[in-house]
Amino acid sequence: MDSAPLEAKRRLAYIPDEPFVYPKLTGWEFLRFMGDLYGVDPDAQRREIPKLLEQFDLAAQSGELLESYSHGMKQKLLIASVLLRKPKVVLFDEPTVGLDPRSIRRFKTLLAEIAAAGAAVFMCTHILDMAEKLCTSIGVLNAGQLIARGTVHEVKLLSKAPSSATLEEAFLALTEDAAGGLRPAV
Numbered sequence: 561m562d563s564a565p566l567e568a569k570r571r572l573a574y575i576p577d578e579p580f581v582y583p584k585l586t587g588w589e590f591l592r593f594m595g596d597l598y599g600v601d602p603d604a605q606r607r608e609i610p611k612l613l614e615q616f617d618l619a620a621q622s623g624e625l626l627e628s629y630s631h632g633m634k635q636k637l638l639i640a641s642v643l644l645r646k647p648k649v650v651l652f653d654e655p656t657v658g659l660d661p662r663s664i665r666r667f668k669t670l671l672a673e674i675a676a677a678g679a680a681v682f683m684c685t686h687i688l689d690m691a692e693k694l695c696t697s698i699g700v701l702n703a704g705q706l707i708a709r710g711t712v713h714e715v716k717l718l719s720k721a722p723s724s725a726t727l728e729e730a731f732l733a734l735t736e737d738a739a740g741g742l743r744p745a746v
Contacts, residue, residue, distance in 0.1 A: 570599060574642070574653070575651070582639060583627035587621060587626065589621060591609045591613070591637070592605060593644065594644060595609070595644050598645040600645050612640040612643055615640070616637070617663075618636060618640070629681070638665060639667070640734075647740055649680050650674055650679055651683075651684075652684065655685070656687065671683070671694055688726070689726070692712055692726065697711060698710065714731040715734075720733060
């Protein structure tokens with residue numbers, strides 16, 4: 561990264577839980593801007609942007625200013641902007657916040673497609689059922705410390721939870737142990 565910071569930035573994408581967009585741009589303009597910013601070929605932009613807008617159900621609103629978009633629409637637009645530039649590493653922070661159930665289902669499919677295309681995908685989520693189904697490797701954080709990591713199966717074994725335990729049950733067992741027992745609600 562130190563030797564080629566611009567190339568590193570092109571290869572890395574971050575999708576925050578609170579999407580930041582430029583409110584005075586339209587959806588189409590935002591995708592073009594992001595494509596230009598990350599060096600996506602203009603011909604590729606002309607081919608891919610309409611497909612992405614359709615894929616995320618944003619085509620009808622693509623000419624509207626982003627200030628009129630809902631949280632979920634902005635989140636979908638950010639994800640589309642990432643797919644446009646095809647990074648090698650993608651970091652998602654609570655990616656499904658603000659998405660409707662149909663969009664969440666599409667997002668799950670997209671995660672698999674991004675990974676299948678060769679990108680490393682990191683996802684921070686509190687939705688452990690989704691993590692259990694989608695992730696090949698899990699890290700458990702507690703109070704800012706990594707307390708367990710491995711495959712879903714390995715994390716379950718580390719938790720000493722029953723073999724039939726869900727990832728959520730394993731997480732609760734691990735964090736209870738790390739906290740010295742459950743803390744009372746305040």
